[in-house]
Amino acid sequence: MLLYLSVIIPFIFALAIYFCKNRDSLARKLILIAAALHALCVILISCFKNNGKLVIESTIENPTLLGTDTISWVILAITSVLFLFCTIHSIAWIPVANKLEAGEGHSKPMSLNVFYCFMAAFLGSMSLVILSQNLALTWVAIEATTLVSAPLICFHRTKASLEAMWKYLLICSVGIGIALFGTMLLVHSIVGAAHGDPILNLAYLREASFNAGWFKAAFILAFAGYGTKMGLAPFHTWLPDAHSEAPAMVSALLSGSLLNCSFIAIYRFTELVPVEIASFCQNLMFAIGILSVAVAGVFIVKQNDFKRMLAYSSVEHMGLILIMTAIVLLSGEEKKLLLPILFIHLFAHSMTKMTLFLTAGNILLAYGTRAITAVRGLYKTMPTTGKIWFLGIFLITACPPSLIFYPEFYLVMTAPIFVAITTLILLFIVFAGMMNVGIRMTNGIPGDIEGSITEPHKLPRGVIATPAIAMLFLAIVSILAFFMNFFA
Amino acid sequence: MITNSIEIILAIILLTDIVLVASSRLFHCIKITAIQGIAVGLLPLFIWDWSNSTPTLQLWITSIVNAGIKGVLLPILLSKAMRHSSIKRELEPLVSYSASVFIILIIITASFYFSQFMNAPATDICRFTTPTALSTIGAGLFMIIARKKAITQALGFLMFENGISIFGNGIGIEYGFIIELGILLDVLVLVFIMGITVFNINREFSHIDSDRLNQLGDYDHSKQK
Numbered sequence: 001m002l003l004y005l006s007v008i009i010p011f012i013f014a015l016a017i018y019f020c021k022n023r024d025s026l027a028r029k030l031i032l033i034a035a036a037l038h039a040l041c042v043i044l045i046s047c048f049k050n051n052g053k054l055v056i057e058s059t060i061e062n063p064t065l066l067g068t069d070t071i072s073w074v075i076l077a078i079t080s081v082l083f084l085f086c087t088i089h090s091i092a093w094i095p096v097a098n099k100l101e102a103g104e105g106h107s108k109p110m111s112l113n114v115f116y117c118f119m120a121a122f123l124g125s126m127s128l129v130i131l132s133q134n135l136a137l138t139w140v141a142i143e144a145t146t147l148v149s150a151p152l153i154c155f156h157r158t159k160a161s162l163e164a165m166w167k168y169l170l171i172c173s174v175g176i177g178i179a180l181f182g183t184m185l186l187v188h189s190i191v192g193a194a195h196g197d198p199i200l201n202l203a204y205l206r207e208a209s210f211n212a213g214w215f216k217a218a219f220i221l222a223f224a225g226y227g228t229k230m231g232l233a234p235f236h237t238w239l240p241d242a243h244s245e246a247p248a249m250v251s252a253l254l255s256g257s258l259l260n261c262s263f264i265a266i267y268r269f270t271e272l273v274p275v276e277i278a279s280f281c282q283n284l285m286f287a288i289g290i291l292s293v294a295v296a297g298v299f300i301v302k303q304n305d306f307k308r309m310l311a312y313s314s315v316e317h318m319g320l321i322l323i324m325t326a327i328v329l330l331s332g333e334e335k336k337l338l339l340p341i342l343f344i345h346l347f348a349h350s351m352t353k354m355t356l357f358l359t360a361g362n363i364l365l366a367y368g369t370r371a372i373t374a375v376r377g378l379y380k381t382m383p384t385t386g387k388i389w390f391l392g393i394f395l396i397t398a399c400p401p402s403l404i405f406y407p408e409f410y411l412v413m414t415a416p417i418f419v420a421i422t423t424l425i426l427l428f429i430v431f432a433g434m435m436n437v438g439i440r441m442t443n444g445i446p447g448d449i450e451g452s453i454t455e456p457h458k459l460p461r462g463v464i465a466t467p468a469i470a471m472l473f474l475a476i477v478s479i480l481a482f483f484m485n486f487f488a
Numbered sequence: 489m490i491t492n493s494i495e496i497i498l499a500i501i502l503l504t505d506i507v508l509v510a511s512s513r514l515f516h517c518i519k520i521t522a523i524q525g526i527a528v529g530l531l532p533l534f535i536w537d538w539s540n541s542t543p544t545l546q547l548w549i550t551s552i553v554n555a556g557i558k559g560v561l562l563p564i565l566l567s568k569a570m571r572h573s574s575i576k577r578e579l580e581p582l583v584s585y586s587a588s589v590f591i592i593l594i595i596i597t598a599s600f601y602f603s604q605f606m607n608a609p610a611t612d613i614c615r616f617t618t619p620t621a622l623s624t625i626g627a628g629l630f631m632i633i634a635r636k637k638a639i640t641q642a643l644g645f646l647m648f649e650n651g652i653s654i655f656g657n658g659i660g661i662e663y664g665f666i667i668e669l670g671i672l673l674d675v676l677v678l679v680f681i682m683g684i685t686v687f688n689i690n691r692e693f694s695h696i697d698s699d700r701l702n703q704l705g706d707y708d709h710s711k712q713k
Contacts, residue, residue, distance in 0.1 A: 065666070136663045140670035147677050150685075159692050163701040166638065166685055170698075173645060173678055174632065180671075181625070181652050188659050200663065241704040299706055308706065 003066040006041035010124030018117040063198035067133040079257040086249035092462035121148040129261040164245035171238040179225025189214030229262035233295035243311035248361020256350035285326035292319025300433035348403035356392040358467040366456035377446040393438035401482035505627040522563040529555025569683035573690040583634040595626040617658025624651030638696040
């Protein structure tokens with residue numbers, strides 16, 4: 001019941017918000033209530049455990065469409081927290097953004113009720129992806145997330161955002177279409193399925209035996225398809241465009257929650273891999289993972305757009321998460337104990353990336369440009385934002401005491417030697433590239449290099465509050481985790 | 489008898505594939521897509537084994553809704569978007585029309601050749617569903633790659649989607665009613681949003697050539713905001 005509620009509530013609110021035309025304050029209240037109710041649902045789901053366990057799984061005897069297992073609970077919690085932060089931020093951010101950008105000859109932004117309607121529907125469809133226990137339903141829901149998040153990208157209705165939206169729609173839809181093909185082949189590869197079996201239900205699939213050759217084909221197609229949505233190189237081309245053109249909180253949600261949602265689909269397929277082809281699938285995931293980190297490294301080092309840099313950093317982390325998944329799920333039972341490490345990575349990446357994207361949105365508002373060269377001396381012009389920005393970059397590059405340090409450490413320790421060394425070198429490159437940007441933007445005197453802006457707009461406190469609170473939370477968690485590690 | 493009618497439907501779908509990649513007038517393309525959509529939507533009714541029982545209500549609803557959406561609703565939507573953009577033809581495709589016909593023939597031949605090795609259980613329904621599905625998927629992807637206008641790309645996507653649903657029908661997947669409708673709804677909304685986007689792109693850029701949508705990219709310092 002709770003599971004169904006957490007999917008349905010956002011959709012009901014989406015409908016209600018749509019009818020709040022010209023009543024912006026009501027729309028704002030409704031979206032806040034939707035976010036709060038969803039968070040409440042998630043808390044209740046984690047409290048009311050089935051027989052004292054966290055797991056309310058659908059079984060073969062009773063195949064249900066929705067259910068939770070550990071990974072879906074973790075990602076659902078992340079999504080809910082992120083959405084709450086992003087809605088609160090958007091309430092302060094949108095009026096400021098509209099005021100600052102109105103005078104520069106921009107076209108009229110999307111009306112607030114439509115924007116919040118899509119936001120709420122986005123939350124609902126993401127919850128559906130996460131809680132779905134049926135691979136076809138997962139597909140439907142992931143396609144739905146594309147549909148409701150595409151309009152969010154062109155909030156400002158600029159030419160560039162339209163272009164980004166078209167690329168996102170076309171590339172992701174074709175990708176997800178290929179994943180549907182993969183899902184069909186997966187069903188086809190089941191050995192000895194009787195008529196009327198719940199063939200797409202995860203509980204059934206976990207027990208089923210597969211024809212290895214067909215499963216290989218299914219895995220490759222599904223991997224390519226959902227990998228497109230997850231932003232893995234070489235299918236990542238839509239991601240930097242969409243993430244850099246979207247307004248701050250949409251970028252934060254796209255990067256922090258949506259990529260996790262596509263990851264869950266790949267995770268479901270990886271869980272089912274039969275032993276005969278485990279090493280093939282593992283090598284494929286290693287290759288794509290390393291390629292993602294490499295592409296991200298190359299593009300981060302010579303980047304002159306700080307939002308694109310963050311987008312490439314998401315590509316990098318998705319690659320790392322993929323490598324970790326390959327290690328955890330495909331190298332025998334004892335490695336499955338490392339699963340919590342994977343969850344730490346998901347959580348830490350989502351929170352840090354959200355904070356960074358919200359901060360990047362603020363810098364963009366103040367300076368009116370995304371060029372890295374235009375921003376100098378953030379410590380002097382915007383002290384709080386400057387500190388959050390530098391700390392965020394510090395944490396996302398996995399410098400201890402960052403939470404991301406532990407997953408990356410375990411990755412390098414447990415991966416095969418070639419994978420470990422390559423990843424480590426690439427991680428250093430990413431670290432150098434991002435730190436370079438962080439130091440260049442925060443230090444120095446405003447206007448000391450050509451093309452940098454000396455007098456950015458002043459931003460009200462409300463806009464800075466949400467990223468500041470998120471960063472404070474992250475810093476406290478990181479430091480606590482660091483000390484716990486020492487004394488444990 | 490039944491098998492023959494499936495083969496006729498599949499032949500129609502293959503013919504629409506060939507005609508679509510070879511025609512330059514967009515209205516014509518949309519009409520052909522509508523025919524293909526109706527054929528694909530009604531395919532499950534032809535695959536059904538009529539000798540034992542009549543199809544279930546669920547099957548009737550999904551096939552008719554499918555044919556209605558893909559054959560009537562989406563073409564109307566797309567032709568509306570097209571009328572607003574005042575573009576009648578795809579004049580300079582990236583691959584010329586005669587070359588396109590040649591390529592689609594190669595795609596069809598390859599699909600028939602490779603589907604020999606995919607000994608699907610579809611063989612007991614009709615052994616031509618898998619090759620038709622693969623050719624339609626290939627033709628759809630080819631349209632997306634080889635054509636410039638955003639609207640032709642949307643048509644290519646519809647073809648691609650049709651191909652996937654033919655494949656699903658051929659291997660006899662049953663998703664269940666809710667999910668079946670969910671997939672349909674997704675396709676409907678997707679093409680709807682694509683139509684609106686085409687309209688908006690046309691208004692902002694005064695063209696719908698997707699190859700000229702190249703403002704975004706890395707290292708393009710001069711064009712940054």
